[in-house]
Amino acid sequence: MADDTLQSRLEPLRQRIDVLDTQILDLLNQRARAALEVGEIKKAFDAAGPILKPEREALIIRRLQSDNDGPIPEEAVAAIWRQVISTCRGLESVLTVAFLGPQGSFSEQAAYEHFGHAITGLRCESFDEVFRAVEAGQADVGMVPVENSTEGAVNRSLDLLLNSSLKVLGERTIRIHHNLLTLTGGLEGVTRVLGHSQALAQCQAWLSRNHPELERVPVASNAQAARQASEDPACAAIAGDTAAAAWGLSAVASGIQDDPQNQTRFVAVGPHDAGPTGRDKTSLVLAVPNRAGAVYDMLAPLSRHGVSMTRLESRPARTGQWEYYFYVDLLGHRDDGPVAQALDELHQQVAFFKVLGSYPRQ
Ligand SMILES: O=C(O)C(=O)C[C@]1(C(=O)O)C=C[C@@H](O)C=C1
Numbered sequence: 218m219a220d221d222t223l224q225s226r227l228e229p230l231r232q233r234i235d236v237l238d239t240q241i242l243d244l245l246n247q248r249a250r251a252a253l254e255v256g257e258i259k260k261a262f263d264a265a266g267p268i269l270k271p272e273r274e275a276l277i278i279r280r281l282q283s284d285n286d287g288p289i290p291e292e293a294v295a296a297i298w299r300q301v302i303s304t305c306r307g308l309e310s311v312l313t314v315a316f317l318g319p320q321g322s323f324s325e326q327a328a329y330e331h332f333g334h335a336i337t338g339l340r341c342e343s344f345d346e347v348f349r350a351v352e353a354g355q356a357d358v359g360m361v362p363v364e365n366s367t368e369g370a371v372n373r374s375l376d377l378l379l380n381s382s383l384k385v386l387g388e389r390t391i392r393i394h395h396n397l398l399t400l401t402g403g404l405e406g407v408t409r410v411l412g413h414s415q416a417l418a419q420c421q422a423w424l425s426r427n428h429p430e431l432e433r434v435p436v437a438s439n440a441q442a443a444r445q446a447s448e449d450p451a452c453a454a455i456a457g458d459t460a461a462a463a464w465g466l467s468a469v470a471s472g473i474q475d476d477p478q479n480q481t482r483f484v485a486v487g488p489h490d491a492g493p494t495g496r497d498k499t500s501l502v503l504a505v506p507n508r509a510g511a512v513y514d515m516l517a518p519l520s521r522h523g524v525s526m527t528r529l530e531s532r533p534a535r536t537g538q539w540e541y542y543f544y545v546d547l548l549g550h551r552d553d554g555p556v557a558q559a560l561d562e563l564h565q566q567v568a569f570f571k572v573l574g575s576y577p578r579q
Contacts, residue, residue, distance in 0.1 A: 312358065313356040320464070379571070396458065484500075493553060501563075502542050503545060
Protein backbone atom coordinates (compact mmCIF):
# COMPACT_ATOMS: atom_id res chain seq x y z
CA MET A 218 0.00 0.00 0.00
CA ALA A 219 1.27 3.46 -0.82
CA ASP A 220 2.46 5.63 2.06
CA ASP A 221 -0.21 8.27 1.49
CA THR A 222 -2.96 5.60 1.56
CA LEU A 223 -1.69 4.38 4.96
CA GLN A 224 -1.51 7.98 6.12
CA SER A 225 -5.09 8.63 5.01
CA ARG A 226 -6.25 5.62 7.07
CA LEU A 227 -4.35 6.74 10.17
CA GLU A 228 -5.75 10.25 10.29
CA PRO A 229 -9.45 9.40 10.89
CA LEU A 230 -8.50 6.75 13.47
CA ARG A 231 -6.46 9.29 15.41
CA GLN A 232 -9.31 11.77 15.21
CA ARG A 233 -11.58 9.06 16.61
CA ILE A 234 -9.14 8.42 19.47
CA ASP A 235 -9.12 12.16 20.24
CA VAL A 236 -12.93 12.27 20.37
CA LEU A 237 -13.04 9.15 22.57
CA ASP A 238 -10.40 10.57 24.93
CA THR A 239 -12.46 13.73 25.34
CA GLN A 240 -15.52 11.62 26.13
CA ILE A 241 -13.55 9.45 28.58
CA LEU A 242 -12.24 12.57 30.32
CA ASP A 243 -15.73 14.00 30.58
CA LEU A 244 -17.02 10.71 32.00
CA LEU A 245 -14.12 10.52 34.47
CA ASN A 246 -14.93 14.02 35.69
CA GLN A 247 -18.60 13.06 36.06
CA ARG A 248 -17.47 10.04 38.05
CA ALA A 249 -15.20 12.20 40.22
CA ARG A 250 -18.08 14.61 40.96
CA ALA A 251 -20.32 11.68 41.95
CA ALA A 252 -17.56 10.33 44.23
CA LEU A 253 -17.17 13.79 45.82
CA GLU A 254 -20.89 13.79 46.60
CA VAL A 255 -20.63 10.28 48.06
CA GLY A 256 -17.78 11.63 50.19
CA GLU A 257 -19.95 14.52 51.46
CA ILE A 258 -22.73 12.11 52.38
CA LYS A 259 -20.33 9.77 54.16
CA LYS A 260 -18.88 12.69 56.13
CA ALA A 261 -22.38 13.97 57.05
CA PHE A 262 -23.23 10.47 58.24
CA ASP A 263 -20.05 9.96 60.26
CA ALA A 264 -17.48 12.75 60.22
CA ALA A 265 -14.78 10.55 61.77
CA GLY A 266 -15.64 7.48 59.66
CA PRO A 267 -13.36 6.14 56.95
CA ILE A 268 -13.55 7.36 53.35
CA LEU A 269 -11.92 4.13 52.22
CA LYS A 270 -14.41 1.34 51.46
CA PRO A 271 -12.30 -1.67 50.45
CA GLU A 272 -15.35 -3.85 49.72
CA ARG A 273 -16.86 -1.28 47.34
CA GLU A 274 -13.53 -0.84 45.51
CA ALA A 275 -13.13 -4.62 45.09
CA LEU A 276 -16.72 -5.02 43.83
CA ILE A 277 -16.34 -2.24 41.25
CA ILE A 278 -13.19 -3.80 39.81
CA ARG A 279 -14.56 -7.36 39.79
CA ARG A 280 -17.78 -6.28 38.07
CA LEU A 281 -15.87 -4.46 35.33
CA GLN A 282 -13.52 -7.40 34.86
CA SER A 283 -16.43 -9.75 34.37
CA ASP A 284 -18.26 -7.31 32.03
CA ASN A 285 -15.10 -6.74 30.02
CA ASP A 286 -15.27 -7.95 26.39
CA GLY A 287 -11.65 -7.05 25.62
CA PRO A 288 -9.27 -6.51 23.97
CA ILE A 289 -8.12 -4.81 27.20
CA PRO A 290 -6.85 -7.68 29.45
CA GLU A 291 -8.49 -8.22 32.85
CA GLU A 292 -5.33 -7.31 34.73
CA ALA A 293 -5.18 -3.99 32.88
CA VAL A 294 -8.85 -3.29 33.69
CA ALA A 295 -7.99 -3.75 37.36
CA ALA A 296 -4.86 -1.56 37.11
CA ILE A 297 -6.71 1.25 35.29
CA TRP A 298 -9.66 1.30 37.67
CA ARG A 299 -7.45 1.15 40.72
CA GLN A 300 -6.00 4.47 39.54
CA VAL A 301 -9.42 5.90 38.68
CA ILE A 302 -10.81 4.96 42.09
CA SER A 303 -7.63 6.17 43.80
CA THR A 304 -8.01 9.56 42.09
CA CYS A 305 -11.68 9.86 43.07
CA ARG A 306 -10.91 8.74 46.63
CA GLY A 307 -8.06 11.25 46.75
CA LEU A 308 -10.48 14.06 45.85
CA GLU A 309 -12.72 13.01 48.74
CA SER A 310 -9.76 12.80 51.13
CA VAL A 311 -6.17 11.76 50.52
CA LEU A 312 -5.38 8.40 52.09
CA THR A 313 -2.13 8.36 54.11
CA VAL A 314 -0.45 4.97 53.91
CA ALA A 315 2.38 3.99 56.27
CA PHE A 316 4.99 1.49 55.11
CA LEU A 317 8.55 0.42 55.81
CA GLY A 318 11.53 1.92 54.13
CA PRO A 319 13.00 4.86 52.31
CA GLN A 320 12.12 5.36 48.65
CA GLY A 321 11.87 2.22 46.56
CA SER A 322 10.94 -0.44 49.12
CA PHE A 323 8.76 -3.40 48.18
CA SER A 324 6.31 -2.21 50.85
CA GLU A 325 6.00 1.08 48.98
CA GLN A 326 5.42 -0.80 45.73
CA ALA A 327 2.71 -2.91 47.41
CA ALA A 328 1.07 0.22 48.88
CA TYR A 329 0.87 1.98 45.50
CA GLU A 330 -0.27 -1.18 43.68
CA HIS A 331 -3.00 -1.69 46.23
CA PHE A 332 -4.28 1.85 46.84
CA GLY A 333 -3.29 3.54 43.55
CA HIS A 334 -1.14 6.61 43.05
CA ALA A 335 -3.35 9.23 44.74
CA ILE A 336 -2.08 8.52 48.26
CA THR A 337 0.41 10.10 50.60
CA GLY A 338 3.13 7.69 51.68
CA LEU A 339 4.38 7.82 55.27
CA ARG A 340 7.83 6.24 55.39
CA CYS A 341 8.61 4.34 58.58
CA GLU A 342 11.80 2.79 59.94
CA SER A 343 10.27 -0.42 61.26
CA PHE A 344 7.09 -2.47 61.15
CA ASP A 345 6.46 -1.37 64.75
CA GLU A 346 6.48 2.23 63.60
CA VAL A 347 4.01 1.41 60.81
CA PHE A 348 1.55 0.03 63.37
CA ARG A 349 2.17 2.92 65.78
CA ALA A 350 1.57 5.51 63.03
CA VAL A 351 -1.81 4.01 62.14
CA GLU A 352 -2.82 3.47 65.77
CA ALA A 353 -1.97 7.11 66.53
CA GLY A 354 -3.98 8.34 63.53
CA GLN A 355 -0.91 9.75 61.72
CA ALA A 356 -1.73 7.39 58.84
CA ASP A 357 -5.11 6.00 57.75
CA VAL A 358 -3.73 2.57 56.89
CA GLY A 359 -0.46 0.64 56.91
CA MET A 360 1.01 -1.92 54.54
CA VAL A 361 3.19 -4.71 55.99
CA PRO A 362 4.54 -7.99 54.60
CA VAL A 363 3.24 -11.14 56.29
CA GLU A 364 4.70 -14.00 54.27
CA ASN A 365 7.23 -14.72 51.58
CA SER A 366 7.09 -17.73 49.27
CA THR A 367 10.75 -18.60 49.98
CA GLU A 368 11.28 -17.50 53.57
CA GLY A 369 7.84 -18.08 55.10
CA ALA A 370 6.31 -15.86 57.76
CA VAL A 371 7.45 -12.32 58.52
CA ASN A 372 7.42 -12.89 62.25
CA ARG A 373 7.51 -9.29 63.46
CA SER A 374 4.38 -8.47 61.43
CA LEU A 375 2.58 -11.49 62.88
CA ASP A 376 3.49 -10.48 66.45
CA LEU A 377 2.31 -6.92 65.81
CA LEU A 378 -1.01 -8.13 64.35
CA LEU A 379 -1.55 -10.24 67.46
CA ASN A 380 -1.04 -7.34 69.86
CA SER A 381 -2.56 -4.47 67.89
CA SER A 382 -6.16 -3.30 67.70
CA LEU A 383 -5.74 -2.71 63.96
CA LYS A 384 -7.67 -4.88 61.51
CA VAL A 385 -6.60 -6.49 58.26
CA LEU A 386 -8.60 -4.80 55.49
CA GLY A 387 -6.85 -6.00 52.33
CA GLU A 388 -4.13 -8.18 50.83
CA ARG A 389 -1.69 -7.72 47.98
CA THR A 390 0.86 -10.20 46.67
CA ILE A 391 3.73 -8.88 44.60
CA ARG A 392 6.59 -10.54 42.73
CA ILE A 393 9.92 -9.98 44.44
CA HIS A 394 12.77 -9.54 42.03
CA HIS A 395 16.12 -8.88 43.73
CA ASN A 396 19.22 -7.33 42.16
CA LEU A 397 22.79 -7.01 43.37
CA LEU A 398 23.34 -3.27 43.07
CA THR A 399 26.31 -0.93 43.30
CA LEU A 400 27.11 2.64 42.32
CA THR A 401 29.22 1.55 39.35
CA GLY A 402 27.54 -1.70 38.27
CA GLY A 403 30.81 -3.48 39.19
CA LEU A 404 32.26 -4.97 42.37
CA GLU A 405 35.68 -3.36 42.49
CA GLY A 406 36.41 -2.20 46.05
CA VAL A 407 33.14 -3.69 47.32
CA THR A 408 33.54 -5.74 50.51
CA ARG A 409 30.03 -5.92 51.95
CA VAL A 410 26.53 -6.63 50.73
CA LEU A 411 23.64 -5.03 52.61
CA GLY A 412 20.01 -6.10 52.58
CA HIS A 413 17.01 -6.78 54.75
CA SER A 414 17.54 -10.12 56.54
CA GLN A 415 14.66 -11.63 54.51
CA ALA A 416 16.27 -10.52 51.25
CA LEU A 417 19.69 -11.87 52.28
CA ALA A 418 17.99 -15.18 53.09
CA GLN A 419 16.11 -15.20 49.77
CA CYS A 420 19.41 -14.81 47.89
CA GLN A 421 21.70 -16.89 50.12
CA ALA A 422 22.42 -19.72 47.66
CA TRP A 423 23.17 -17.26 44.86
CA LEU A 424 25.49 -15.22 47.12
CA SER A 425 27.32 -18.31 48.38
CA ARG A 426 27.83 -19.57 44.85
CA ASN A 427 28.82 -16.30 43.20
CA HIS A 428 30.15 -13.95 45.87
CA PRO A 429 31.13 -15.81 49.04
CA GLU A 430 33.76 -13.10 49.65
CA LEU A 431 31.16 -10.40 50.35
CA GLU A 432 30.30 -9.94 54.01
CA ARG A 433 26.51 -10.07 54.41
CA VAL A 434 25.14 -7.25 56.56
CA PRO A 435 21.46 -7.15 57.53
CA VAL A 436 19.89 -3.68 57.63
CA ALA A 437 16.36 -2.42 58.36
CA SER A 438 15.12 -2.53 54.75
CA ASN A 439 16.32 -3.14 51.20
CA ALA A 440 15.66 0.48 50.38
CA GLN A 441 17.97 1.50 53.24
CA ALA A 442 20.58 -0.90 51.85
CA ALA A 443 20.24 0.86 48.49
CA ARG A 444 20.60 4.27 50.11
CA GLN A 445 23.76 3.19 51.95
CA ALA A 446 25.20 1.67 48.78
CA SER A 447 24.59 4.97 47.02
CA GLU A 448 26.72 6.71 49.68
CA ASP A 449 29.47 4.14 50.28
CA PRO A 450 31.39 2.57 47.35
CA ALA A 451 32.47 -0.35 49.62
CA CYS A 452 28.84 -1.47 49.89
CA ALA A 453 26.61 -3.38 47.52
CA ALA A 454 22.86 -3.65 48.13
CA ILE A 455 20.23 -6.27 47.50
CA ALA A 456 17.09 -4.49 46.37
CA GLY A 457 14.46 -4.29 43.64
CA ASP A 458 14.25 -2.22 40.47
CA THR A 459 12.37 0.67 42.12
CA ALA A 460 15.08 1.07 44.76
CA ALA A 461 17.80 0.89 42.09
CA ALA A 462 16.14 3.71 40.16
CA ALA A 463 15.42 5.74 43.31
CA TRP A 464 19.06 5.63 44.50
CA GLY A 465 20.85 5.76 41.15
CA LEU A 466 22.38 2.28 41.43
CA SER A 467 23.30 -0.13 38.65
CA ALA A 468 22.85 -3.89 38.61
CA VAL A 469 25.88 -6.16 38.95
CA ALA A 470 23.37 -9.00 38.52
CA SER A 471 19.57 -9.17 38.24
CA GLY A 472 17.05 -11.73 39.41
CA ILE A 473 19.40 -13.16 42.06
CA GLN A 474 16.64 -14.55 44.33
CA ASP A 475 17.03 -18.32 44.75
CA ASP A 476 13.40 -18.90 43.78
CA PRO A 477 12.50 -17.22 40.47
CA GLN A 478 8.81 -17.27 41.51
CA ASN A 479 9.63 -15.43 44.75
CA GLN A 480 6.54 -13.56 45.99
CA THR A 481 5.63 -11.62 49.09
CA ARG A 482 2.14 -11.21 50.46
CA PHE A 483 1.37 -7.90 52.16
CA VAL A 484 -1.65 -6.96 54.21
CA ALA A 485 -3.23 -3.55 54.62
CA VAL A 486 -4.14 -2.72 58.21
CA GLY A 487 -6.34 0.02 59.60
CA PRO A 488 -8.87 0.82 62.30
CA HIS A 489 -11.69 -0.95 60.37
CA ASP A 490 -11.76 -4.09 58.28
CA ALA A 491 -13.91 -4.53 55.14
CA GLY A 492 -17.53 -5.45 54.52
CA PRO A 493 -18.44 -8.65 52.65
CA THR A 494 -18.06 -8.91 48.86
CA GLY A 495 -18.88 -12.59 48.29
CA ARG A 496 -15.20 -13.40 47.68
CA ASP A 497 -13.37 -12.69 50.90
CA LYS A 498 -10.82 -13.98 53.35
CA THR A 499 -10.77 -13.86 57.13
CA SER A 500 -7.56 -13.92 59.19
CA LEU A 501 -7.53 -15.02 62.82
CA VAL A 502 -5.21 -15.99 65.63
CA LEU A 503 -5.99 -18.92 67.93
CA ALA A 504 -4.31 -20.71 70.81
CA VAL A 505 -5.26 -24.13 72.13
CA PRO A 506 -4.39 -25.94 75.36
CA ASN A 507 -1.16 -27.93 75.17
CA ARG A 508 -2.67 -31.43 74.91
CA ALA A 509 -2.87 -34.27 72.38
CA GLY A 510 -5.39 -33.70 69.60
CA ALA A 511 -5.97 -30.03 70.48
CA VAL A 512 -4.93 -28.73 67.06
CA TYR A 513 -7.08 -31.33 65.33
CA ASP A 514 -10.07 -30.32 67.48
CA MET A 515 -9.35 -26.66 66.82
CA LEU A 516 -9.82 -27.14 63.09
CA ALA A 517 -12.89 -29.40 63.29
CA PRO A 518 -15.50 -26.56 63.22
CA LEU A 519 -14.03 -25.32 59.93
CA SER A 520 -14.53 -28.64 58.17
CA ARG A 521 -17.96 -29.12 59.83
CA HIS A 522 -19.16 -25.89 58.20
CA GLY A 523 -17.33 -26.42 54.90
CA VAL A 524 -14.96 -23.49 55.44
CA SER A 525 -11.63 -23.78 53.58
CA MET A 526 -8.39 -22.82 55.22
CA THR A 527 -5.76 -21.20 52.97
CA ARG A 528 -3.00 -20.79 55.54
CA LEU A 529 -1.94 -22.12 58.92
CA GLU A 530 1.13 -20.67 60.60
CA SER A 531 2.33 -21.15 64.16
CA ARG A 532 4.34 -18.81 66.40
CA PRO A 533 5.66 -19.67 69.87
CA ALA A 534 3.52 -18.03 72.57
CA ARG A 535 6.70 -17.30 74.59
CA THR A 536 5.29 -18.83 77.76
CA GLY A 537 8.14 -21.32 77.96
CA GLN A 538 5.52 -24.10 77.87
CA TRP A 539 5.80 -25.08 74.21
CA GLU A 540 2.53 -23.28 73.55
CA TYR A 541 1.76 -21.70 70.21
CA TYR A 542 -0.39 -19.11 68.53
CA PHE A 543 -1.92 -20.34 65.29
CA TYR A 544 -2.48 -17.84 62.50
CA VAL A 545 -5.29 -19.06 60.29
CA ASP A 546 -6.54 -17.61 56.99
CA LEU A 547 -9.84 -18.93 55.74
CA LEU A 548 -12.07 -18.32 52.76
CA GLY A 549 -15.18 -16.26 53.43
CA HIS A 550 -16.17 -13.17 55.43
CA ARG A 551 -16.74 -13.35 59.18
CA ASP A 552 -20.37 -12.29 58.52
CA ASP A 553 -21.01 -15.11 55.99
CA GLY A 554 -23.31 -17.74 57.58
CA PRO A 555 -20.99 -20.80 57.58
CA VAL A 556 -17.92 -18.75 58.59
CA ALA A 557 -19.85 -17.02 61.38
CA GLN A 558 -21.01 -20.40 62.73
CA ALA A 559 -17.56 -21.96 62.50
CA LEU A 560 -16.00 -18.93 64.26
CA ASP A 561 -18.62 -19.12 67.00
CA GLU A 562 -17.80 -22.77 67.69
CA LEU A 563 -14.06 -22.13 67.49
CA HIS A 564 -14.35 -19.24 69.92
CA GLN A 565 -16.01 -21.49 72.51
CA GLN A 566 -13.38 -24.21 72.47
CA VAL A 567 -10.03 -22.42 72.15
CA ALA A 568 -7.92 -20.80 74.85
CA PHE A 569 -7.37 -17.63 72.78
CA PHE A 570 -9.35 -16.24 69.85
CA LYS A 571 -8.89 -13.07 67.85
CA VAL A 572 -10.29 -12.14 64.44
CA LEU A 573 -7.67 -10.01 62.69
CA GLY A 574 -10.12 -8.98 59.99
CA SER A 575 -12.17 -9.90 56.93
CA TYR A 576 -11.24 -8.44 53.56
CA PRO A 577 -11.69 -8.92 49.80
CA ARG A 578 -9.54 -11.65 48.23
CA GLN A 579 -7.01 -10.34 45.76
O1 LIG B 1 -18.43 4.55 47.14
C1 LIG B 1 -17.78 5.24 47.91
O2 LIG B 1 -17.90 5.16 49.14
C2 LIG B 1 -16.81 6.21 47.37
O3 LIG B 1 -16.28 6.99 48.14
C3 LIG B 1 -16.44 6.18 45.93
C4 LIG B 1 -15.20 5.33 45.67
C5 LIG B 1 -15.03 5.29 44.11
O4 LIG B 1 -14.28 6.10 43.58
O5 LIG B 1 -15.73 4.48 43.50
C6 LIG B 1 -14.02 5.95 46.30
C7 LIG B 1 -13.52 5.52 47.52
C8 LIG B 1 -14.07 4.37 48.25
O6 LIG B 1 -13.07 3.60 48.83
C9 LIG B 1 -14.94 3.55 47.40
C10 LIG B 1 -15.40 3.97 46.19
